[in-house]
Amino acid sequence: MDVAEIQPFRGVHYNESHIKDWSEVICPPYDIISPHEQQELYLKSEYNYIRIESGRELPQDTATDNKYTRSAAIFHQWLEKGVFRTDYTPSLYLHDHFFSRRNRQYKRRSLISRVRLEEWEKMVIRPHEGTLTEARGDRLSLLFAMKANTSPILAMYQDNGIQISSILINQAKQQPLIRVKMDNDERHEMWVISDIPVIEKIQNILSNRPLYIADGHHRYESALAYRQEQQVYSGSTTGSEAFNYVMMSLVEFSDPGLMILAPHRLVRGLPKSNIEGLYSKLKAFFSIEEMDLKSPEVWARTEDILTHTTVPRIVLFGINQESLFILTLDKREEVSKMMPYFHSDIYKNLDVSIVDHIILENLLALSSEKEKESLAFGYDMHDVVEKVRTQEYQLALLLSPVRPEMIKSISDAGDKMPRKSTYFYPKSPSGLVINRLD
Numbered sequence: 001m002d003v004a005e006i007q008p009f010r011g012v013h014y015n016e017s018h019i020k021d022w023s024e025v026i027c028p029p030y031d032i033i034s035p036h037e038q039q040e041l042y043l044k045s046e047y048n049y050i051r052i053e054s055g056r057e058l059p060q061d062t063a064t065d066n067k068y069t070r071s072a073a074i075f076h077q078w079l080e081k082g083v084f085r086t087d088y089t090p091s092l093y094l095h096d097h098f099f100s101r102r103n104r105q106y107k108r109r110s111l112i113s114r115v116r117l118e119e120w121e122k123m124v125i126r127p128h129e130g131t132l133t134e135a136r137g138d139r140l141s142l143l144f145a146m147k148a149n150t151s152p153i154l155a156m157y158q159d160n161g162i163q164i165s166s167i168l169i170n171q172a173k174q175q176p177l178i179r180v181k182m183d184n185d186e187r188h189e190m191w192v193i194s195d196i197p198v199i200e201k202i203q204n205i206l207s208n209r210p211l212y213i214a215d216g217h218h219r220y221e222s223a224l225a226y227r228q229e230q231q232v233y234s235g236s237t238t239g240s241e242a243f244n245y246v247m248m249s250l251v252e253f254s255d256p257g258l259m260i261l262a263p264h265r266l267v268r269g270l271p272k273s274n275i276e277g278l279y280s281k282l283k284a285f286f287s288i289e290e291m292d293l294k295s296p297e298v299w300a301r302t303e304d305i306l307t308h309t310t311v312p313r314i315v316l317f318g319i320n321q322e323s324l325f326i327l328t329l330d331k332r333e334e335v336s337k338m339m340p341y342f343h344s345d346i347y348k349n350l351d352v353s354i355v356d357h358i359i360l361e362n363l364l365a366l367s368s369e370k371e372k373e374s375l376a377f378g379y380d381m382h383d384v385v386e387k388v389r390t391q392e393y394q395l396a397l398l399l400s401p402v403r404p405e406m407i408k409s410i411s412d413a414g415d416k417m418p419r420k421s422t423y424f425y426p427k428s429p430s431g432l433v434i435n436r437l438d
Contacts, residue, residue, distance in 0.1 A: 005116035008090035012434040022180035026431035049431030068145035098187035108257025114245040126411035140222040149247035151430040153216030247435035286327040318395035
């Protein structure tokens with residue numbers, strides 16, 4: 001059986017003697033940075049990681065001078081100036097991410113390491129979502145220019161008997177390399193694990209189990225493409241070259257800070273007649289309960305319905321301005337037959353699959369060509385409903401959050417969820433540690 005191979009690496013990170021405060025230099029990952037936030041990060045510090053992770057595009061950009069080549073140039077400048085330093089000993093990096101949500105405090109613990117790249121069909125590294133070509137191209141361009149992983153892929157593992165958890169508890173008793181509080185009240189602590197017996201113990205425990213990609217499918221596919229290119233370019237390879245690996249942040253499935261939010265769907269640009277006829281079409285597949293939007297317990301009840309359900313349930317807003325509609329699937333077999341035949345039963349029972357295939361594609365005739373202009377995603381129920389109330393969108397479809405065990409089940413079945421099925425919250429920052437590939 002092919003097994004996951006975890007390796008320490010000589011991480012590159014900011015040199016504390018050159019920066020005033022880590023909170024001024026680390027930044028969010030590329031895929032959630034707005035143009036306004038990009039500008040703010042540029043102004044925050046001359047050494048803010050935004051210049052590497054997601055630099056500015058300029059009107060005069062060319063094939064040889066663009067945001068990717070500038071990222072690489074800045075990286076090498078900062079190495080030369082000592083803004084970045086490279087750890088002497090190959091290490092693993094323990095990262096604790098503290099955050100709050102709805103007045104509760106959480107901590108997500110992860111282990112940052114190099115992981116050997118494996119093709120999907122080997123089932124050593126397992127995806128759970130499809131990817132978009134555009135985003136994949138962006139990360140691949142940065143990878144070719146930088147010859148480095150600028151941020152880790154988030155992946156999950158199963159720690160039977162909490163063996164790794166016990167090791168990490170001991171490691172966290174040491175002095176951390178980083179201890180920083182961010183402007184948004186999130187906190188980060190990171191330790192360097194360079195003790196060889198400890199690293200070998202972690203490697204042995206993880207070697208007999210698969211890893212499940214949570215967030216970073218685009219970066220993984222980019223890393224596979226980069227490896228293939230480098231193998232062709234190099235001619236003969238030993239398999240131990242750095243480009244055969246990718247940086248990952250590994251989180252245990254039952255970690256209390258592994259929080260997954262549902263990407264609720266927002267729809268616009270539909271003919272009015274499609275929405276007017278929707279209620280009667282829905283009745284063919286769902287039992288429908290109406291809930292007054294002005295009711296004092298409406299949000300608590302909606303949260304409860306979506307979080308504690310054993311059958312597919314979706315909450316719809318937009319048929320009128322006064323009510324939320326709770327859709328409970330009745331015709332499971334009929335709906336299953338309307339899904340693409342090659343998908344697993346697990347896939348066909350996901351509320352996100354039912355929304356995308358049955359409601360959006362079938363009942364509302366929303367074609368994949370129109371999706372880019374017509375479909376948006378939000379992670380806060382109140383916010384998405386408000387966007388329909390103010391007529392920015394026509395419909396809101398509220399989904400249940402996917403549980404980690406459901407990701408494991410669908411990945412084990414060799415299937416993938418529809419894209420934008422999960423949102424791991426909060427996103428890990430970029431700029432804690434870099435993995436060089438040259």
